[in-house]
Amino acid sequence: MRRIQGEETEGVTVTWENLWVTVPNGKNTLPILQGLTGYAQPGRLLAIMGPSGCGKTTLLDALSGRLSSNIKQKGNILINGHKQELAYGISGYVTQDDALLSTLTAGETLYYSAQLQFPDSMPVSEKKERADVTLREMGLQNAIHTRVGGWSxxxxxxxxxxxxSICIEILTRPRLLFLDEPTSGLDSAASYYVMRRIANLVQKDGIQRTVVASIHQPSSEVFELFHDLCLLSSGETVYFGPASDANQFFALNGFPCPTLHNPSDHYLRIINKDFEQEAEEGFGSRVTAEKAVSILVKSYSLSQIKNKVYTEVANINQRDFGAVEKKRDHAAFLIQCLVLIRRSALHYFRDLSNYWLRLIVFIAIALSLGSIYYDIGFGVGSIQARGSLLAFLSCLLSFMTLVGGFAPLLEEIKVFERERLNGHYDVTAFLIGNTFSAVPYMLLVTLVPGLISYYLCGFQKGPEHLVYFVSVLFAIVMWVESLMLVVGSVSPNYVIGMLISGGIQGIMTLVGGFYRLPNDLPKPLWKYPLYYVSFQKYGLQGLFKNEFEGLTFMMGQDGGGKNNINISGGEILIKTWHVEMGHSKWVDLGIFFVMIVVYRMLFLAITKSKEKLRPASICCFH
Ligand SMILES: Nc1ncnc2c1ncn2[C@@H]1O[C@H](COP(=O)(O)OP(=O)(O)OP(=O)(O)O)[C@@H](O)[C@H]1O
Structure with missing residues (x-):
């Protein structure tokens, strides 16, 4: 197989010395990793094992520079003896949770990923071939046309x-690969085949790769595939060294592995402190797991094995590696944007729960509005009816967009987070992809219901009025989608995200100038600044100008009569709704679109700053 730039260089060695990771716990801090030292070398497969909650994922996150911002890290982590960041394409990370787009097939998922990750200079046929080979390696050849699947x-x-998920990260054969529980959910045969393929990777095509995998309960055969073992209990090292020597270490400390037992099962049973069980015989007397761990940790800290690890780490760090190559060629920015637009558009097209369901509900609501406000007329009652209809439309559209769109958006954001952290593409490319692929669907869900309600309700006629009416509805949908992007990028889950977005929308609606007239709004806070940053202000103001300007209403008895006084829509705007008439409705719409751009830029800024906020990129000294 032809090599791509970046594959032709040296392997990657990672060392960590006296690595402490702590999280805040009330007024104190809670240690998750306690002074770990170790290394991962090219051509070798390192297993991180230990009971659930012992810190395996945290160690992988620390080594790959992905710790979340509430976590503090101390100690040195070096790549090839240098303080340097893991650049695009140097490393891959298969996370514990599978973040995939539910509507794409396995084949499509990998083909799109290949287009993003491989350089443009590589022929399309070769990208596809690599994807097919990788799918076959992971035994997915019969699932190429099966969709990932979701609730529907x-x-x-x-x-x-x-x-x-493993296929996506091994597609480009990164020289450093982290895998968090790659075999969870697999039967023992599948676990073996998957791990064997991963083990083969460490020496494949004449390139030495470094693989670090956390793993639960490997079978004996899988365990034998590992060259090195890092055994943790409550964040402390129980054993670090060649996997084949672990048996001897346990036997020497009084916990020999019984014949015909799976060694990894044996180690994990002895060091699991979560249950009140007794450990195996330790030098003639039965000891609790707590005691067994303390014996093993102490023994390891005084052992020759540990000294060897320390010496090896020191030697590695003094070796002259040269710098890790910073960048591998990948898809150009424009190609990234185009691929992401195509991928998202396909996803939206197939996802019934997102725009299609919204469209049906919006049409039903538009028909209801049309029948309730049918041929609204020009009497005094129609003034109030027009105002409340426009306010209702704007409010309902914004909340329905949130209700229908937040869950699908969060699915996309999860996929984006995984791909971004693995450096598959630029954040800006995602934003462009998300924006442009959604525009036709946003137009659809505003145009069709908008036309229905416009004609049935008898709003002011004329192409300009129609275009403006639909444009504002479109802007409302796009603004809410932009707000959801911002909130989705900081919210830890669906419920919190919905509550925050709903709360923001509620306040903006309240101060938008309809439910309390602008001149009557209390000045500090509600009028300045909230009224002026409310999307509803610009949306409603524009819609009101569009509807009332140029019309004449009859005050008095509805439908005419001698005592009727004609009053212009402009006067109603000023006197009844306190609309600012100093600028045209197009200015209101313009400001609305500027707000949309600002929100999208905010998403960009938050996402980029989140990277900087991470406690320590892989290279930091503390
Ligand atoms: N961001 C965080 N904030 C607070 N505590 C955390 C955070 N990340 C991890 N922890 C805690 O650190 C401990 C180790 O978590 P970690 O996910 O690394 O364990 P693990 O060995 O990978 O577990 P499992 O095998 O069940 O996935 C857990 O008690 C967890 O609650």
Whole structure:
């Protein structure tokens, strides 16, 4: 297979010395990793093992520079003996959770990923071939046309999704690969085949790669594939060294592995302190797991094995590696944008729960509005009816967009977070992809219901009025989608995100100038600044000008009569709704679109600053 730039260089060695990771716990801090020292070398497969909650994922996150911002890290982590960041394409990370787009097939998922990750100079046929080979390696050849699946359709099984996630990260054969529980959800045969393929990678095509995998309960055969073992209990090192020597270490400390037992099962049973069980015989007397761990940790800290690890780390760090190559060629920015637009557009097209369902509900609401406000007329009652209809439309559209759109958006953001952290593409490319692929769908969900309500309700006629009316509805949908992007990028889950977005929208609606007239709004806070940053102000003001300007209403008895006084829509705007008439409705619409751009830029800024806020990129000294 032809090599791509970046594959032709040296392997990657990672060392960590006296690595402490702590999280705040009330007024104190809670240590998750306690002074770990170790290394991962090219051509070798390192297993991180230990009971659930012992810190395996945290160690992988620390080594790959992905710790979340509430976590503090101390100690040195060096790449090839240098303080340097892991550049694009140097490393891959298969996270514990599978973040995949539910509507794409396994094949499409990998083909799109290949287009993003491989350089443009590589022929399309070769990208596809690499994707096919990788799918076959992970035993997914029969699932190429199966959709990943979500709530609406059962697609890939949990184990198949796991293998697809691995495919995405091994596609480019990165020289440093982190895998968090790659075999969870797989049966023992599948676990073996998957791990064997991963083990083969460490020496494949004449390139030495470094693989670090956390793993639960490997079978004996899988365990034998690992060259090195890092065994943790409550964040402390129980053992670090060649996997094949661990048996001897346990036996020497009084915990020999019984014959015909799976060694990894044996180690994990002895060091699991979560249950009140007794450990195996330790030098003639039965000891608790707590005691067993303390014996093993102490023994390891005084052992020759530990000294060897320390010496090896020191030697590695003094070796002259040269710098890790900073960048591998990948898809150009424009190609990234185009691929992401195509991928998202396909996803939206197939996702019934997103725009299609919204469209149906919006049409039903538009028909209801049309029948309630049918042929609204020009009497005094129509003034109030027009105002409340426009306010209702604007409010309902914004809340329905949030209700229908937040869950699908969060799914996309999860995929984006995974791909961004693995450096598959630029954040700006995602934003462009998300924006342009959604525009036709946003137009659809505003145009069709907008036309229905416009004609049935008898709003002011004329192409300019129609275009403006639909444009504001479109801007409302786009503004809410932009708000959801911002909130989705900081919210830890669906419920919190919905509550925050709903709260923001509620306040903006309240101060938008309809429910309390602008001149009557209390000045500090509500009028300045909230009224002026409310999307509803610009949307409603524009819609009101569009509807009332140029019309004449009859005050008095509805439908005419001698005592009727004609009053212009402009006067109503000023006197009844306190609309600012100093600028045209197009200025209101312009400001609305500026707000949309500002929100999208805010998403960009938050996402980029989140990277900087991470406690320590892989290279930091503390
Ligand atoms: N961001 C965080 N804030 C607070 N505590 C955390 C954070 N990340 C991890 N922890 C805690 O650190 C401990 C280790 O978590 P970690 O996910 O690394 O364990 P693990 O060995 O990978 O577990 P499992 O095998 O169950 O996935 C847990 O008690 C967890 O609650």
């Amino acid at each position: 359709s059962k697609g890939l099984s949990g184990g198949q999704k796991r293998r697809l």
